[in-house]
Amino acid sequence: MHKVKNSSLLILASASPRRKELLSNTGMQFAIICSQLDEESIQADTPENLATAIASAKAREVSALYPENWVLAADTLVVKGNNILGKPGKASEAASMLRMLSGCTHQVITGVCLMNRLKEKTISYAVTTDVVFKQLSDREISWYTADSEPYDKAGGYAIQGLAAHFIRSIKGSYTNVVGLPICEVMETLAQEGISPEYQD
Numbered sequence: 001m002h003k004v005k006n007s008s009l010l011i012l013a014s015a016s017p018r019r020k021e022l023l024s025n026t027g028m029q030f031a032i033i034c035s036q037l038d039e040e041s042i043q044a045d046t047p048e049n050l051a052t053a054i055a056s057a058k059a060r061e062v063s064a065l066y067p068e069n070w071v072l073a074a075d076t077l078v079v080k081g082n083n084i085l086g087k088p089g090k091a092s093e094a095a096s097m098l099r100m101l102s103g104c105t106h107q108v109i110t111g112v113c114l115m116n117r118l119k120e121k122t123i124s125y126a127v128t129t130d131v132v133f134k135q136l137s138d139r140e141i142s143w144y145t146a147d148s149e150p151y152d153k154a155g156g157y158a159i160q161g162l163a164a165h166f167i168r169s170i171k172g173s174y175t176n177v178v179g180l181p182i183c184e185v186m187e188t189l190a191q192e193g194i195s196p197e198y199q200d
């Protein structure tokens with residue numbers, strides 16, 4: 001693990017290249033320290049509370065190592081009715097997830113947590129986006145699951161990738177589906193005085 005020497009530097013507690021890119025695009029300076037959290041160990045009564053609880057647990061883990069720094073973490077869940085879809089492990093799992101989403105509306109919920117242990121401050125919330133999939137053919141599903149794209153994505157698809165043409169419409173934040181609701185996150189950071197303009 002690399003050390004973060006600058007205590008005023010924001011830390012992104014995420015291994016997701018999408019979250020890194022979304023935050024980088026704002027001009028914000030930050031370090032990346034990944035959490036090692038076992039997400040399966042977290043439980044909650046609603047998907048929104050689960051996403052927020054997992055994001056908070058990721059932030060807490062990294063914050064324990066860097067108590068002076070602001071730590072940002074997130075967790076994205078794909079919710080179809082009563083089912084929470086994780087990352088598919090193999091093609092058959094990815095295919096059954098896509099069959100569930102085909103022709104229907106589902107929710108993508110990203111929990112966000114911003115934490116500073118020294119200041120004893122934690123801000124957490126969930127953002128929801130409705131996503132409408134077109135009806136997928138068997139051929140489209142086998143074409144898509146033959147690619148590596150579905151396997152590190154909640155729900156087994158990437159709106160920003162090859163799955164873009166499966167999606168008829170969305171209601172809500174696009175970046176929330178990709179893994180970080182960047183408009184809301186930048187507002188939260190600004191409320192705490194963290195913005196690209198004020199970084200040294």
Ligand SMILES: Cc1cn([C@H]2C[C@H](O)[C@@H](COP(=O)(O)OP(=O)(O)OP(=O)(O)O)O2)c(=O)[nH]c1=O
Pocket residue numbers: 013014015016018019034035074075076077078108152153154155157158159160177178179
């Ligand atoms: C639905 C959807 C998810 N995803 C991604 C966002 C997240 O990276 C991933 C959900 O897994 P997460 O557990 O939220 O995040 P992660 O394991 O990738 O990274 P970390 O826990 O270290 O922060 O799915 C897309 O990239 N595009 C999409 O359209």
